[in-house]
Amino acid sequence: MVDFTFPSAPSLSRSLSKLAKSFQSAFFGIVYTLQTQRNMKIHFLCALSVLIFAMLVPFDFITRIALLFCIAQVFSAEILNTAIEAMIDLFIKEIHPLAKIAKDAAAGAVLICAITSALIFALILYTDINTILAAKKNLLSALWFFIPLVILQVGTLFFHLPKSYNLFRAAGSMLLLFSLLPKSTDLVFFVLAFILISLSEYASL
Numbered sequence: 325m326v327d328f329t330f331p332s333a334p335s336l337s338r339s340l341s342k343l344a345k346s347f348q349s350a351f352f353g354i355v356y357t358l359q360t361q362r363n364m365k366i367h368f369l370c371a372l373s374v375l376i377f378a379m380l381v382p383f384d385f386i387t388r389i390a391l392l393f394c395i396a397q398v399f400s401a402e403i404l405n406t407a408i409e410a411m412i413d414l415f416i417k418e419i420h421p422l423a424k425i426a427k428d429a430a431a432g433a434v435l436i437c438a439i440t441s442a443l444i445f446a447l448i449l450y451t452d453i454n455t456i457l458a459a460k461k462n463l464l465s466a467l468w469f470f471i472p473l474v475i476l477q478v479g480t481l482f483f484h485l486p487k488s489y490n491l492f493r494a495a496g497s498m499l500l501l502f503s504l505l506p507k508s509t510d511l512v513f514f515v516l517a518f519i520l521i522s523l524s525e526y527a528s529l
Contacts (some may be wrong), residue, residue: 395485
């Protein structure tokens with residue numbers, strides 16, 4: 325006989341608390357990877373550039389899904405690679421050939437994901453060249469905001485500036501991103517770009 329009774333209030337509260345903690349742990353795992361891994365920072369800048377580019381060009385639905393999938397798979401692979409490296413460093417204190425193989429294999433998986441994503445992006449550029457050329461005016465006018473935004477994010481990720489600059493840098497990045505909003509053809513990509521910038525600013529604290 326199936327029990328259809330609902331959990332009691334304390335039980336439900338504990339379940340929600342565990343769920344919240346699991347999301348918090350996942351968030352801190354992403355932040356740690358972004359803070360400590362150089363390649364993740366590079367992937368981050370590439371992803372932000374792709375999101376802003378796709379935000380400015382009216383790609384079809386399938387193309388947008390493909391771009392999101394490429395970004396997600398590279399991020400996921402890099403985070404798993406970081407987890408594997410941390411686990412190996414925790415349990416293997418001395419230099420061991422098998423530990424090297426594990427780390428090299430994990431890094432190889434990231435490389436395959438990155439190369440595949442780059443090839444997919446190149447194919448999108450080739451097959452959708454007419455769509456991109458039609459949005460040329462929009463893209464060119466956006467460069468005045470895009471280039472300073474990327475420069476600010478490079479500073480956020482790769483340079484440890486005094487904390488007094490953090491607020492100005494974050495405000496500048498958000499101002500530049502919101503300046504691109506009137507040119508956007510897709511609100512989802514704008515929101516994702518906003519989330520990435522917010523994440524990088526949090527990771528720099």
